[in-house]
Amino acid sequence: MRTYRELFAITEFRVLFTTTSLNVAASSVASLALGTLTYTETGSPLLAAFVMFGGPLVRLATSWFLLSLSDLWRPRTAMVLAAGIGVVADLAQALPDLPMAARLVVLVVPWILLSAMGGSMIALVSDVVPDGSFVFARATINIAVGVMQIVGYGLGGLLLLALTTSQLFLGAAACSLLALLLVRFGLRDHPPRATGKAVERSRAVNRLLLGSPVLRPVYLSLWVPNGLVVGCEALILPFAGDRAGFLFAATAVGMLAGDVLMGRVIAPHWRDRLVEPARMLLAVPWLFFLLEPSLPFACALAAVASVGYCASLPLQERLVSRTAPDIRGQVLGLHSLGMMSMQGVGALLAGGLATVLGGDSSAAALAIGVMSSASLLVTLSLVSGLRRSREGTSVEVHALG
Secondary structure, three states, X not given: OOOHHHHHOXXXXXXXXXXXXXXXXXXXXXXXXXXXXHHHHHOOHHHXXXXXXOHHHHHHHHHHHHOOHHHHOOHHHHHHHHHHHHHHHHHHHOOOOOOHHHHHHHHHHHHHHHOOOOOHHHHHHHHHOOOOOHHHHHHHHHHHHHHHHHHXXXXXXXXXXXXXXXXXXXHHHHXXXXXXXXXXXXXXXXXXXXXXXXXXXXXXXXXXXXXXXXXXXXHHHHHHHHHHHHHHHHOHHHHHHHHHHHHHHHHHHHHHXXXXXXXXXXXXXXXXXXXXXXXXXXXXXXXXXXXXXOHHHHHHHHHHHHHHHHXXXXXXXXXXXXXOHHHHHHHHHHHHHHXXXXXXXXXXXXXXXXXXXXXXXXXXXXXXXXXXXXXXXXXXHOHHHHHHHHHOOOOOEOOOO
């Protein structure tokens, strides 16, 4: 499968693409509304950052025990439940007089519950597309995520000028409800991939995945270099000030271009060979921020660097090809959770480093150079491990008995 026409001819993929777009738009709008409301009521930048970006860290604490539910539940059931949780949470946040403590509970409880379903949707993508088409399909889903984040945050920012945060939450709830209906009536009722006890299976499969000498470097390569470069991006605002929007837009353009290139243009037999070069591309342009480049040059550097995110696509395909179908939801859920968690860690590290160095734009440029250097060093240290996963021919982690 090589064309978007062929891909979107698959009814269930169209449903997954559309529901992903709706869910990302809803979460972006709701996140912006809650962050704005939190900062207005508390004046705390840290608390505002937590309510907008702290979800993965909360999920990290619970996923070790619940992540296998991505395989133990029927995919459609899990996705309907996830959308339903979003609807209820957004409706609760829309209450104008809800105390801040209650808002945090309403925020954290869904994060915990959603840690059980992190891999359901992506695993289902691998089920509904033909063999060999996962990278193309996953890249197309990534495009939906990137575009809808831009649309969600941009539209949310404009709507905040005319509407209340409660009205934004209601709009987010409506998007989640529409996603719920599309999933319920647009997807077949696929059976669960496995049976067993959630806590025992979650812990056992996580140990197998992270203990595998073939899969561990794949996970580390998906998580750590990306997370450190997200730390670079977290310093765009202190580096560029009121011109930061241009840099954020440049990173989004580069990331979307990389997804299109890796998913649609580059031949399958070249994808694996481009993993290490793309990972290096992700880090190297940020090193030039040590020179404190002008805005046009900085935008070009950020765009080129963000193309390197496309290395995640063949690495995800490697996870799928090296594991058994009955743990695929947990395999991909663990990837997603680790990736988002490391992004949060990278942002915190970069922010702390820039603060220690002085907190001005020059300090931000120096911290960006340090974070990109660390990303490059991690990539180089993982080359031999990734070679093992590329050259392996057998399934390294099998179904649990």
